[in-house]
Amino acid sequence: MKNFAGTPGTLTGLILRIAQVMFAAxxxxxxxxxxxxxxxxxxxxxxxxxxxxxxxxxxxxLLDTYALATKRLLHNPILVSLFVIGDWVTATLSLAAASASAGITILYFHDLGGCTARMECQKYEISVAFAFLSWLTVFISSLIMFWLLAAG
Amino acid sequence: MKNFAGTPGTLTGLILRIAQVMFAAxxxxxxxxxxxxxxxxxxxxxxxxxxxxxxxxxxxxLLDTYALATKRLLHNPILVSLFVIGDWVTATLSLAAASASAGITILYFHDLGGCTARMECQKYEISVAFAFLSWLTVFISSLIMFWLLAAG
Incomplete structure (x- = not known):
């Protein structure tokens, strides 16, 4: 399997994972x-x-950190297949959750003429924005994983 | 490029496209x-x-029908790249739209204690269900296209 930016066990891969954790948290x-x-x-x-x-x-x-520390490559086809499935499932769930929440936030902010509790509404908006950022980073990861698996 | 079920210019590919049109319509x-x-x-x-x-x-x-009728293969890398981008964009938009609408439908049906206009609400539910089915078929198509592109 080829080794390019974002694949498991690389520094860019680790940065992508950390970004996902930060945005989701x-x-x-x-x-x-x-x-x-x-x-x-x-x-x-x-x-x-x-x-x-x-x-x-x-x-x-954590797996990427371990791979980087021990200089091991994680390009086993079975392992990558597992990463692909996990990434796709979480990416799909994240997008669905972010969109559903965005739909409700827009309903309250725009369609029903503004949100009454100022502080609460801002928090909803921030949460939805972070969720979309989290989805974007997982989406990039999942594309890289799928490409890695398909390109062999 | 390999020729497997669901790729452009095959009967299964055409069936998938027709299903997408039917569900979305x-x-x-x-x-x-x-x-x-x-x-x-x-x-x-x-x-x-x-x-x-x-x-x-x-x-x-229509392109698949033309390819089937003239027995041409549409496995040009540039053409497949275009299909991949289009499929991914429409799949992402469809999932986001279906989820946002589902979020609002659930809000009205469940969170706010039932929907008052019986007929309207059923139509919302049916529309959301069709949107998810449409997304599912585009998602299958987009995975096949991406695999075709990556496998070369």
Missing amino acids: GSIASMATTSSFFNFTAFCYLIASMGLQVIWSLGLA | GSIASMATTSSFFNFTAFCYLIASMGLQVIWSLGLA
């Missing part, structure tokens, strides 16, 4: 500190999805 | 016949996104 932190997120199914789903993202990306970040 | 039809979709940004976005899906998939279905 930021999204959870911003959402979980609001007082009414549990009234909205989509916001609860966002927290669950971002939580899964943090666990998955953190696991792979 | 069904979603638009169900949503556009409600009387209040224009009050919701997410529902308008769903119609726009499904409209784009119909145009894109219909174009490729």
Whole structure:
């Protein structure tokens, strides 16, 4: 298997994973500190999805760190297949959660004529923005993994 | 480039494209016949996104039909790159639109204690279901295209 930027066990791969963890954790932190997120199914789903993202990306970040420290290559086809499936599942869930939350945020901000609780609404917006950033970084990772698997 | 099920210019590829057009058109039809979709940004976005899906998939279905009729293979790398980009963009937009609409539908049905207009709500649900089915078929197409491009 070829070795290019973003593949498992490279520094760029590790940076991508750390970015995913940071954005997902930021999204959870911003959402979980609001007082009414549990009234909205989509916001609860966002927290669950971002939580899964943090666990998955953190696991792979640790694996990348180990690979970098021991100078091992993680380009085993079975391992890469596993990464591809995990990345695709988390990317799809993240996009769905971010979009569902964005739909509700736009509904409250725009369609229903503004949000009343100023501080809460800003937190919802920040959380959705972080969720989209998290999805973007996982999406890049998943494309790289899929390319690595397909190119052999 | 290899020739496997679902690649451009094959019968399975054509069937996938027709399914995408049918599901997306069904979603638009169900949503556009409600009387209040224009009050919701997410529902308008769903119609726009499904409209784009119909145009894109219909174009490729016609191209597949032409390729099948003239027994030509459409496995030119530049052409496949174009298909990959188009499929990925429409798949991402479709999932985002379907999720945003699903978020709002769940908000009205579940979080806010049931939907008052019975007929309208069923139409929203059917539209969202069709949108997800449309996304699923485009997603399969986009994976096949990406694999075809990467495997060379």
